[in-house]
Amino acid sequence: MTGTGDHIILSTRDISKSFPGVRALKEVSCDFYAGQVNAVVGENGAGKSTLMKVICGIYPDFEGSITLEGEPVAFTNPREAEQQGIAIIHQELNLIPQLTVGENIFLGREPVSRLGFIDYRKMYGDSSELLQRLRLNVAPDTSVSKLRVGQQQIVEIAKALSSDAGILIMDEPTSAISEHEIDILFELIDSLREQGVTIIYISHKLDELFRIADHVNILRDGRLIDSSRIRDITRDEIVRKMVGRDIEEFFVKEVVDFGEEILRVIDLSLQHPTRPDGYLVKEVSFSVRKGEVMGIFGLMGAGRSELLECVFGVHPGESTGKIFLDGRIVRIDSPHTAIRAGIGLVPEDRALEGLILGMSVSKNISLANIQNVERSGFVNSRIENKLAAKYIDQLDIRTPSPQQIVEYLSGGNQQKVVIAKWLATNPRILMLDEPTRGIDVNAKNEIYRLISELANTGLGLIVVSSELPEILSIADRIMVLSEGRKTGEFRQAQASEEVLMKAAIPRSM
């Protein structure tokens, strides 16, 4: 922090913003310091993303004011904010996969030759320079679809920098990339800070804050609870302020006696869709017993989700291998047959794969087993609501009513609705793919407790996670995948972060 000192570059005063039925922000007054990493933390629904969208003009109608370098500003759209040097990198990346890296970086601001054509030489030249500055070793004429998620994120950063952004807002940039890519990203953030770029960093992963942030702003229920320099605050204090009370941060699963084996998978393989001799999953075998939580750990691209999908019958025809339930071989060629066999899958992406967002809680819960709520050929909404009420109560789903549209619930409660949907099918095996992605600390612990309780009732559980502390705390046994192959299997007592990571890192790296 040389020269810049504690100079406030951007500040908000008494910002309030409402949506139908919700007050998302309440009189938030927050300062951001020039040339520093300003973290904004809070649980899901605390208002972090809303605040950012207000700042960069995505939500132009709000109460309160914003000043940039002491001047009042009011952006009516993101482009105006960009012109004033504020760029945002959203949680979900906004690149166009069919275009090249350079075309994406300069999208909407293409350099034009005298004749009015795109000046590709200048575009790719400038792109090269930017990519070099960000230490991303790809050619600017590579198609974005060929890049890994972490690399795409760096292209997003290049795009922001190409518009001379002095303030870079990053919304949970590490939620979708591997540990290795996170390290690269953090180095990059460090070097951007040295170059004088102001960074607003939204996250709810506390480890990250102590690694990169200078300042931390804590939001809860739409209010700014505290602002502090990171060195003046402890981890416990941040957690307490985020959730409003003391909680035990890490759940520890109780060890129980397992019953007999329910699921055995032998030599499961899945062909790569385009490379003829490549595999997404290669000869993976494992088993799950009653009451057991089997964890699957792996980095991005290890084939974790694909493995679960194969067991669930999503890739019939392309996958090979044998699946045994209770010692008997079963043929699973569609999700429908998987469900009938007693298998459920809570997919990785709630919004895209888990829920019908526009439908009510009760309709989502009954969807996979609607026969259950039918009487003489018609869906009986009374029975349907009763079923929903049962799970709302059992899983403590916080919703105003079973008729509430799922879209308006918080991430944690949405996840519980997905779990309820599967419990309503009376499964024997429940597979959960990244069950706590994008949900807050409190809700995470509730999900962990739920997984443990379900195991106690005799369900066999498979949990995929890319977060080491999570998998270590909830799994009885952990299988590690790397590049589609099984590279290790450990009982909880034998496992540690180092051991798992060592098994997970691809040999080709």
Place this chain on the structure above:
Amino acid sequence: MAKFDYKSYLMRFQSLIALVLMIIIMSFLSEKFLTVENTWNVMRQISVNVCISVGMTLVILTAGIDLSVGSILAFAGAVTAGLLKNGVEIPAANLYVGFTLPGAIIAGIAVGSLLGLINGVAITRFRVPPFVATLAMLTMARGMTMLWTGGFPITGLGEAFGFLGTGWFLGIPMPVWISAIVVAVFAVITTRTRFGRYVYAIGGNEKAARLSGLNIDKIKNYVYVIAGALSAVGGLLVTARLDSAQPNAGMGYELDSIAAVVIGGTSLSGGTGSVIGTVQGALIIGVLNNGLVLLNVSPFWQQVIKGFVILLAVAIDKLNRRE
């Protein structure tokens, strides 16, 4: 909270409110409008569009589209008329098959269903986008109609058949009975059955629906079959009313149908909307058509105004939803 509820209430009934407003305004502008005779007139005129649009609603709820409804209507009507009048002659086998009225009607609906099934299979099995698959069917079914009729109307179909289009039963015109039954059946199917729920789920999020064990392809096939069958029902009504199967019947009907669905609040991206909404949409278009005729507005202007109303309806809907 109270304010919020009031607004969602308004949103839910916006097409109904628009309809009532139109009726009030029209009854001031023309004394011929709000008469018993004219009311049945409007209802009878929209009955064909209602039948087609109910099927279209299901298709659009799954985030699909069916452009072939007008051509299927024409072909099914022509098939029924042809069978009724001439039967089938197969000279090679020295065979003649005559058709009774129910037989010809069933054959017409079966033909509509079959063409719908072809749409469905093209979409689900061969992954042709619905727009393209049904655009191809629009052309093919029209061509088949021309082949079947030789390009000339088939007329003189008998009083019994004509009753379907022009008769009255218990003081209500037959086409209104038939479209009302179609509406009632499909309103119940969409809101109260597993199939209906699955239709909404597929349009809401196809991937999540698939991972919940739904057989997406089968459900979509059914939806396109239903759309084809209901187009055929529309074809029967048109043919019966005119006592003639016209080779160019139903041209452009797909547009009126999509308009009714969209004005009725069903989203083209699927997952939200209702059969009852579509009926309101069809009524709005019907009242508008009727009103413009009563007011002696030139047919050219009628088209301009109708198009504008569609634009307005959807724009208002979008604006309301964004708030």
